[in-house]
Amino acid sequence: EAQVTQNPRYLITVTGKKLTVTCSQNMNHEYMSWYRQDPGLGLRQIYYSMNVEVTDKGDVPEGYKVSRKEKRNFPLILESPSPNQTSLYFCASSPTPNQPQHFGDGTRLSIL
Amino acid sequence: TQLLEQSPQFLSIQEGENLTVYCNSSSVFSSLQWYRQEPGEGPVLLVTVVTGGEVKKLKRLTFQFGDARKDSSLHITAAQPGDTGLYLCAGFITSGTYKYIFGTGTRLKVLA
Numbered sequence: 001e002a003q004v005t006q007n008p009r010y011l012i013t014v015t016g017k018k019l020t021v022t023c024s025q026n027m028n029h030e031y032m033s034w035y036r037q038d039p040g041l042g043l044r045q046i047y048y049s050m051n052v053e054v055t056d057k058g059d060v061p062e063g064y065k066v067s068r069k070e071k072r073n074f075p076l077i078l079e080s081p082s083p084n085q086t087s088l089y090f091c092a093s094s095p096t097p098n099q100p101q102h103f104g105d106g107t108r109l110s111i112l
Numbered sequence: 113t114q115l116l117e118q119s120p121q122f123l124s125i126q127e128g129e130n131l132t133v134y135c136n137s138s139s140v141f142s143s144l145q146w147y148r149q150e151p152g153e154g155p156v157l158l159v160t161v162v163t164g165g166e167v168k169k170l171k172r173l174t175f176q177f178g179d180a181r182k183d184s185s186l187h188i189t190a191a192q193p194g195d196t197g198l199y200l201c202a203g204f205i206t207s208g209t210y211k212y213i214f215g216t217g218t219r220l221k222v223l224a
Contacts, residue, residue, distance in 0.1 A: 004154075033212065042118070042216035043155070043200065050210060058211050090154050097210040098143055101202075103154025 002027045006091050006104035013081060014112050021076045021107050023091030031097045032074040033058070034066065036087040037106075043090065049074055050097065081111045115139075116203050118215030125191055126223050133186045133199055133218045141203035141213075144177055144184045149198040149217075158186075158199075191222045 004025045013019055025032065033048040035058075045058030049068040063085055065077040074093075078085060088108050092101040116137045125131055135144070143162045147155035159168050161177035161184060168175045172195075174187040184201055201215040 031210075035214070040216065043202070043214035045212050045214075048211055056209065056211075059213070092154070098204055098206075100145060100157040100160055101155075101212075103156070105152070105154055 002102065004091055004093055004102050004104040006107050008107060009105065010108050012110045012112065015082055016080050019078050019081060021089060023074045023076065023104060024072050025093040026072065027093065027102065028071065029093035029095050032068065032091065032093045033101065034076045035090045035092065036060065037090060038087050083111050085109065086111045116201060116213045116215040118201055118218055120218060121216065122219050124221045124223065127192055128190050131188050131191060135201035135215045136183045137203060138182065139203065139205060139213065140181050142206045143204045145202045146175055146186055147200040147202065149200060155200055193222045193224050196220055196222050
């Protein structure tokens, strides 16, 4: 089954403790993105990747890092999480940038 | 920062009524996508519009892309309770970047 898989689905952690949210897609898609969704603000793109080893900033990249060492994986790294990064995070992929995106089911992150 | 203003934010209507959701921006988009999101899930694509002035129909849903590719609308005819959900528009920008801008969403509730 074609899918985008995020892990974990839920995480409660404390300020400053490094964490990684994994994202994997099995559709051989080139374009992958990370978004955060906050009430009243909608979805905002954090980072995107056009292909392996090619990543670029979205609208809200501060405090986040990403890597794309393999085509299928696009982890989101919070080196020193802070409470303002508490949010619902979505990973998405598409065959090329201009084609429909397939979204994962989301990761709800709480930073205390 | 590019913005995509979506209106209305909330809409509660009776079954059988018609409604229109609008997305407006000062930015020009290469394409615009409409998604629907259910609680606890990621957004799911409804349609992509690419050409200025384009109109696409999906059963009772009609999507239009503005001539200047800066705005779009979603019209639902004879709404049904199954249409209840969060509707999101997303514009794709390619001038110097390859990123998506999402609207803030329209939360629709259709009452039986």
